Amino acid sequence: MKIVVCIKQVPDSDKVTIDRATNRLNRAGVPAVMNPFDENALEVALRLKDAVPGSTVTVVSMGPPQAEAVVREAIARGATDGVLVSGREFGGADTWATGYTLALAIRKLGPADLVLFGKQATDGDTAQVGPGIAHHLGLPVLTYAKAVEALPGGKALKVVRATEDGHEEWEVDLPCALTVVKEAGELRIGSLKSKMAAKKAQIPVWGVAELEPDPELIGLKGSPTRVTKVFAPPIKTNRVHLEGTPAEQAEKLVALLAERHLV
Amino acid sequence: MNEIWVFAEQREGALQSVSCELLSEGRELAAKSGYELCALLLSENGAALAPELFAHGAKKVYAMDAPQFAFYQNDFWSAAVRQAVEARKPEILLFGATSIGRSLAPTVAAALHTGLTADCTHLDIDMNKYLDFLRTGSTLKVDDMKWKMEDINLKMTRPAFGGHLLATIICPRFRPCMSTVRPGVMKKAPFDEAKAAACKTTLFDVKLDDERLKTKVLEVVKEARNIVDLLGAEVIVSVGQGIANDPQKGIALAQELADVLGGVVGASRAVVDAGWITADHQVGQTGKTVRPKIYIALGISGAIQHKAGMQDSELIIAVNKNALAPIFEVADYGITGDLWKVVPMMIDAAKAAKGV
Numbered sequence: 001m002k003i004v005v006c007i008k009q010v011p012d013s014d015k016v017t018i019d020r021a022t023n024r025l026n027r028a029g030v031p032a033v034m035n036p037f038d039e040n041a042l043e044v045a046l047r048l049k050d051a052v053p054g055s056t057v058t059v060v061s062m063g064p065p066q067a068e069a070v071v072r073e074a075i076a077r078g079a080t081d082g083v084l085v086s087g088r089e090f091g092g093a094d095t096w097a098t099g100y101t102l103a104l105a106i107r108k109l110g111p112a113d114l115v116l117f118g119k120q121a122t123d124g125d126t127a128q129v130g131p132g133i134a135h136h137l138g139l140p141v142l143t144y145a146k147a148v149e150a151l152p153g154g155k156a157l158k159v160v161r162a163t164e165d166g167h168e169e170w171e172v173d174l175p176c177a178l179t180v181v182k183e184a185g186e187l188r189i190g191s192l193k194s195k196m197a198a199k200k201a202q203i204p205v206w207g208v209a210e211l212e213p214d215p216e217l218i219g220l221k222g223s224p225t226r227v228t229k230v231f232a233p234p235i236k237t238n239r240v241h242l243e244g245t246p247a248e249q250a251e252k253l254v255a256l257l258a259e260r261h262l263v
Numbered sequence: 264m265n266e267i268w269v270f271a272e273q274r275e276g277a278l279q280s281v282s283c284e285l286l287s288e289g290r291e292l293a294a295k296s297g298y299e300l301c302a303l304l305l306s307e308n309g310a311a312l313a314p315e316l317f318a319h320g321a322k323k324v325y326a327m328d329a330p331q332f333a334f335y336q337n338d339f340w341s342a343a344v345r346q347a348v349e350a351r352k353p354e355i356l357l358f359g360a361t362s363i364g365r366s367l368a369p370t371v372a373a374a375l376h377t378g379l380t381a382d383c384t385h386l387d388i389d390m391n392k393y394l395d396f397l398r399t400g401s402t403l404k405v406d407d408m409k410w411k412m413e414d415i416n417l418k419m420t421r422p423a424f425g426g427h428l429l430a431t432i433i434c435p436r437f438r439p440c441m442s443t444v445r446p447g448v449m450k451k452a453p454f455d456e457a458k459a460a461a462c463k464t465t466l467f468d469v470k471l472d473d474e475r476l477k478t479k480v481l482e483v484v485k486e487a488r489n490i491v492d493l494l495g496a497e498v499i500v501s502v503g504q505g506i507a508n509d510p511q512k513g514i515a516l517a518q519e520l521a522d523v524l525g526g527v528v529g530a531s532r533a534v535v536d537a538g539w540i541t542a543d544h545q546v547g548q549t550g551k552t553v554r555p556k557i558y559i560a561l562g563i564s565g566a567i568q569h570k571a572g573m574q575d576s577e578l579i580i581a582v583n584k585n586a587l588a589p590i591f592e593v594a595d596y597g598i599t600g601d602l603w604k605v606v607p608m609m610i611d612a613a614k615a616a617k618g619v
Contacts, residue, residue, distance in 0.1 A: 013568060018427050099373055122568075123424065125548060126381035128369035131337075135373035140338055140477040143366040158481075163362050164543075166485040173477040179366075224378030229431040230423060231401040233574070241597045249598045250608030253580065254616050256596060262498075262557055262578070263524065263616045 001055040001150065001174075003045045004112040006102060006133070007038040007074055009067040010123045018232065034070040036182070037118025043185035044148050044178075045116050046078045052150050056080040058112075060105050062090060062098060068203055076198035077190040083109070087207035092220030095124070099132030101218050104211045106137060114157070115139060115177040127179070134177035142170055146183040264299050266353040267292055268439065270344070271304040271316055271324075272363055274335070278312050280451065280494075281359030283319040285444060287452035288386060289357065290320035295389040296415065298354060301325060305332040305343055310464055318459035319452060325351070327469040334480060335363045341370040343469045348375060350467075353439045355417050357386075360443035368443050378434030379441040382552075384448055384575070385420035393418050393431075401429065416440070426548055426571025445552045447494035490543045491527050497556045498526025501546055501573070502534055505562015505583060505602055510539035516606045517561060523613045524557065529573075531563050547572035561602045565590025582606065 011030045019026050034042075042059065049055040059074040059082035061067050071082035085105045093101060106115060115137065117130030127143075134141035146167065147160035154174070161168045162181055172178075190198075208215070216222055240256075242249045257263040269286050272279040286302065293300040302321040306312060309326025316324050325347060331339045344367065348356065356371075358364035360382050372379035385400070387393035390412045397405045400420075416433040417440045423430035434440040493499060500521040506513025517528045530544040546553055548568035558576035563569060565581070565588055573579070574593045581594035582602045591597045598605055 016424065016427065016567065094378065095369070096372065096376070096378060120549075122548075125422075126369075126379075127365050128372070128379055128381060131366055131369040132373035135341075135370050141366070141370070142337070142478060144362055165490050166483070168480055168484070169482040171479045171481055176477065224376070224437040225380055225432050225434050227423075227430050227432050228418070229397075229403070230428055231397070231403050231430075232428055234400065234402055236593060236595065239591070239595060239597060241591075241599065246600055246604035247608050249600055250605055250612045253596060253598065253609060254612035257524075257557070257613075258616050260578070263613055 001048055001052045001113045001154065002111070003048060003055060003057045003114045003116065004106055004109060005038070005042050005045045005057060005059045005074070005079070005116045006106075006130070007042065007059050007061045007070050007118075008035045008121045009033070009061065009063050009070040010035045010121055013122045032066065032069065034073055035118055035121045037120060037180065039118070039187035040182055040184045041116040041118045041180040042074055042077060042079065043187045044145070044180055045114075046188065047185060048114070048148065048150055049078070052154065058082060058109055060085065060102060060109070062086070062102055062105070065205070068205070071203050072198050072201060075201050076195045077187055078194045081201065082203055084203055084205045085211070086205050089208050089215070089219050092223065093218060094223035094225045095126050095128040095132060096224050097218055097222035099129050099136060100222065101211065101213060102129070103133045103136035104213055105206055106133065108206070108211065111175065113174045117177070117179045119144065119179050119181050130177065130179040137177070139175055139177040140172060141177040141179070142172055143179040145178045145180045148178060148180075148184065265296070266301050266351065267296075267298045267355040268353040268357065269300070269302050269321070270356065270358045270364065270367070271302040271312065272359055272361060273304065273306045273312055274363075276306065276308075276311070278315050279359060279361065279446070281361060281444070281446040283315065284446065284449040284451045285357045285359060286316065286319040286321055288444070288449040290452065292355070292386060292388050292417075295392060298388075299323065301353070303327070303344065303347055305329075305340055307333050309466070313462050313464040314459040315454070317462035318454045318456065320458070324462065324464045325467045326464045327467045329469055329471060331471055334483075336476070336478060336480070337366055337370055338475055338478065339471050340367055341374060342471060344371050345374050346469055347467055348439060356439040356441045358441070358443045360445040364443050368441060372441050375439070377437040377439060377441060379443070380419040380421060380432045380434070381443045383419045383421045383442045383444050384429075386442065386444075387418045388415055390414055396420075417442070422571050426567045447554060448552060493527060493529055493544070493546065493551045493553050496527045496553070498524045498559075499529040499546070499553055499555045499557070499573075499576075500524070500526055500559045500561065501529035501531065501563060502540075502561050503531040503563030503569075504533045506534070506539075510534070510537070513562070513602070514540055516610070520559065520606060520610050520613070523610055523617065526555070526557070529553065531566070531569050560590050560594070561606060563590050564588045565593065
């Protein structure tokens with residue numbers, strides 16, 4: 001099975017803070033990691049690779065040059081190889097332009113049986129790029145996959161999809177695309193062999209020359225949506241700290257709730 | 264006439280609440296813009312569900328009836344939405360950010376080559392209303408800034424950078440302008456009997472190609488246990504890492520306090536990840552966004568992805584032994600203290616106040 005996994009390098013969201021003086025993000029020194037849900041997607045790919053002999057797992061990432069680190073990390077965990085899509089022209093892309101660009105890269109890799117995505121990236125949180133790419137590639141897509149199994153015959157997959165109140169079991173023909181949730185599998189550590197391979201791996205960087213995109217459809221220029229304002233939510237000014245012993249604090253609180261007819 | 268469309272999401276013939284919430288919001292947008300509010304309904308029998316859509320403000324219901332719409336299947340549903348949009352060309356198209364909406368909307372947006380903004384918490388067409396929102400909802404010095412007052416693009420505001428900040432996004436060059444909104448974010452207006460009765464559904468033809476179908480659903484399983492209704496709760500008592508010393512006791516205390524106050528138990532991501540409680544209780548960026556009357560955070564530090572899911576609650580109370588915990592930034596009432604001591608006292612005091 002030829003499997004492609006899209007991965008994204010994101011800031012480690014637990015470590016980002018706001019500078020309240022300027023109301024801007026403190027970006028300096030925040031470590032960059034592989035988007036957590038993409039780790040789960042990669043694990044799904046690696047399990048299928050183990051189950052179906054002769055399979056390959058290629059990762060694709062779109063980002064600035066330093067995003068090469070997550071491609072290399074994926075190889076260290078067991079991916080066969082990877083590609084970084086990078087170039088100034090791609091910068092500022094919204095989910096539509098990102099999907100268009102990544103679809104070009106995936107198509108350039110040759111026909112894939114399965115394209116995998118994490119449910120959403122923790123910096124943008126839109127969950128839009130996966131289904132968008134599936135559309136550009138003409139692939140059926142199932143979202144929220146929590147279990148994926150290759151069916152005998154190599155032509156279809158059985159997928160368990162998580163829903164708000166339970167789950168669904170689906171059969172989907174290959175080629176197809178899936179977005180994956182955390183339950184689908186925790187990413188393995190990687191063997192000594194794959195770590196060595198990652199050290200030596202040559203990771204091509206594909207820019208506009210390699211992908212030959214329509215220049216009107218990439219980057220900020222190609223983005224249908226545009227951010228007009230970024231701002232901080234207001235700070236609550238009438239916050240009250242309740243002092244005293246636990247009993248006193250509890251009494252004060254309940255009295256305040258009673259005043260508001262909430263108790 | 265420019266139209267605002269709300270995708271009316273039905274599951275097994277039951278209309279999802281988020282669609283009525285969006286129609287209620289859509290009514291405001293339509294009133295300010297002069298656009299007409301319509302619902303797009305994919306189902307087996309649209310006429311049965313249409314009255315409820317009219318009752319919540321739809322002026323028109325475009326119903327696409329087909330047996331293939333009994334169950335959500337992305338290929339068919341996205342093809343149908345695309346056909347309807349290409350025929351009628353609405354200005355705006357809104358979806359609930361449910362497991363269906365979050366899959367269907369991006370597929371449709373890619374196919375229509377238009378912009379989609381996810382998880383919007385605020386929508387405005389009229390610039391005056393938008394500026395009013397910014398005056399109370401942001402730290403911007405609105406009246407010192409220059410604005411294009413004639414701008415009638417839909418201004419879609421959503422949390423950005425993991426919820427630290429908010430961003431307003433527009434889609435100036437393409438139509439329809441698409442947006443998803445999480446359940447529970449917009450207020451649902453009351454059911455208007457008179458409007459429900461005065462309904463006229465427009466049946467819309469849909470062409471579906473069975474040949475194209477590459478996915479087949481084999482089985483649908485509903486969880487046997489009761490899923491907690493966080494979105495409908497007026498009071499949520501949430502637990503975080505602070506209960507680590509005795510998670511089950513912590514959850515039991517939260518449940519007892521919730522029972523006294525008429526609410527339900529919520530949890531932070533850490534508590535769910537640790538396996539102490541099931542995922543349906545999770546509040547936060549990858550859980551649910553809630554806006555109850557009262558949100559009580561017990562032993563929750565207030566990581567940004569948690570705050571993003573509850574910071575718009577009407578009244579927020581936090582108990583944490585760390586006086587510097589970020590949760591206190593959003594709490595109306597803060598208690599620095601040991602939750603194991605404070606919460607039993609809260610339960611007793613609340614029971615006393617109720618005369619129990």
